[in-house]
Amino acid sequence: MDKINNLINKNLGDICLKEPLSKHSSWRIGGPADVLIEPYTIEQILEIIQYANLMKIPTMVIGNGTNLLFSDEGFRGIIIKMGKNFSKYTIRGKKACAEAGIWTPKFAKILSDSGLSGLEHTIGIPGTLGGLIFMNGGSGGKCIGNVVKKVWAIDKNYDLISLSQKECDFSYRKSVFQDSDYIICKIELECEFGEKERIKSEMRKILDNRKNKFPLNYPNCGSVFLSNPIVNDIFAPPGKLIEEAGLKGYQIGGAQISEKHANFIVNLGNATAKDVISIFQYIRKVVYQRYGLCLESEVRYVGELGSLRSLHEVGKIE
Ligand SMILES: Cc1cc2nc3c(=O)[nH]c(=O)nc-3n(C[C@H](O)[C@H](O)[C@H](O)COP(=O)(O)OP(=O)(O)OC[C@H]3O[C@@H](n4cnc5c(N)ncnc54)[C@H](O)[C@@H]3O)c2cc1C
Known part of the structure; x- marks a missing residue:
């Protein structure tokens, strides 16, 4: 318990103890996590993982929990939630940069308002950009990896490194992040200029289609099985x-x-x-x-x- 009390006294972001993970899962399932922290900065993330490793406390990074099933017993360690505290973005010309916790549909809308095309297919995917990169998610045959230019991530030596699109090794619902301990922090996308109305109408069509097809009135985790058999x-x-x-x-x-x-x-x-x-x-x-x-x-x-x-x-x- 001392280990946890030491954490509370540090300035590491928003901290909750015995936090029900059902509140952080789109399935609304999961027992309590000993600690859940929502950091604001890379420095805070580094401090959390260095402390946890030193104290041998398990950690797990999550986004919006839309692709996760948490145990009924919860999690005996620290959940690091990359969410709204970690969601700043910049747009310069065709280049859009965002922190990993930005909510993907929100970012897709922001880009469309700037007349940028490339994220239309993600408008109905209710996770964070970091989670989407990890999963190389997408819809309608498209994947986020196609528009990724660079990803900044913390590696196991606590260094912030940058990975090119090639180094992310994207393929259908796969990325290098699934076989590593990288914590995705920031993403740069290379979009295309497009006509705002066309982009928005495409997104409306996608949302209508999903509303008709998917059971959005009950908690769920999207498609459970990979669509490639x-x-x-x-x-x-x-x-x-x-x-x-x-x-x-x-x-x-x-x-x-x-x-x-x-x-x-x-x-x-x-x-x-x-x-x-x-x-x-x-x-x-x-x-x-x-x-x-x-x-x-x-x-x-x-x-x-x-x-x-x-x-x-x-x-x-x-
Ligand atoms: C209604 C519904 C519809 C969906 N439709 C689609 C769809 O059309 N296409 C699709 O691809 N997916 C879909 N999904 C699944 C899910 O939304 C996506 O996979 C999403 O990108 C996951 O993001 P998340 O933030 O929720 O990640 P989480 O579920 O929180 O995490 C997923 C994985 O990513 C890792 N992770 C998350 N953030 C980071 C980070 N910053 N650094 C390192 N690792 C990280 C976690 O450890 C975990 O292993 C759908 C889900 C729902 C509920």
Whole structure:
């Protein structure tokens, strides 16, 4: 407890103790974190991780928690949340620079107001820019990596380094950040000039389309399974496979395979992480039995003691 009290007395950002992680997850699931800190500066982030490493306290960096399933037991360590405190930006010509905590849809709107094109496809993705870079997320066949010029990150030696687009090693929903301990701090994007009205109308179309397709009235984590499986040489979206297997509406505890879009698991109100993992494993088992296909997940599970794994690595297909 002394270790934690020492932290409170430092100026490291906004600090909460025993913070329910359900408040920081779009699934609204997760037990308490011992400590959650929202830093304002790179210096504060450095101080937090140096202190935590010295004291052997587990740490975990999160953005908006829209791609994470937290354990029901919470997290025995420090969650570093990169959010609104860490979201300054600048725009010069076609170059747009932002801190990792900026909310992606907000940044996409800011760019469109400046007549800059490149982030239209991210308008409905409810995470931070740092989280989007980590996941190389995107929609409509596009990925954020395509417009990245440079990323500044803290490495394991506590140095702030810069990585070029090539060094970020982006591919479908993958980036170098997933296999490293980098903390993404700042991102430079190279956009294109475009006509404001065209950019805005494209974004409106995307949002309308998503509202029609996705079950946005229940807490969820977006698409649960990666959209790249191939069955008999044909691209097969996981939502279609799960629907064909008759699983829409299937429920375990408070978790349900959405009636609206089968690649979404929704929280009907009181779902636990255990419910989500059980229903996830059930889907994988049924799809494997029917198609011989092992679906993989975009969503990551944060264990109580700090492990971070893709959801499909948590349970095995029996
Ligand atoms: C309704 C809904 C719709 C969605 N639609 C899409 C979609 O169309 N396309 C898509 O790609 N995704 C989609 N998602 C998933 C999710 O929003 C994205 O992956 C998003 O980019 C994650 O950002 P985040 O800030 O929430 O990251 P988090 O979920 O908080 O974190 C995700 C991962 O990134 C790491 N991370 C976050 N910030 C940093 C940082 N600064 N430094 C180092 N590591 C970091 C975390 O450790 C974690 O492993 C959707 C989610 C929801 C709920």
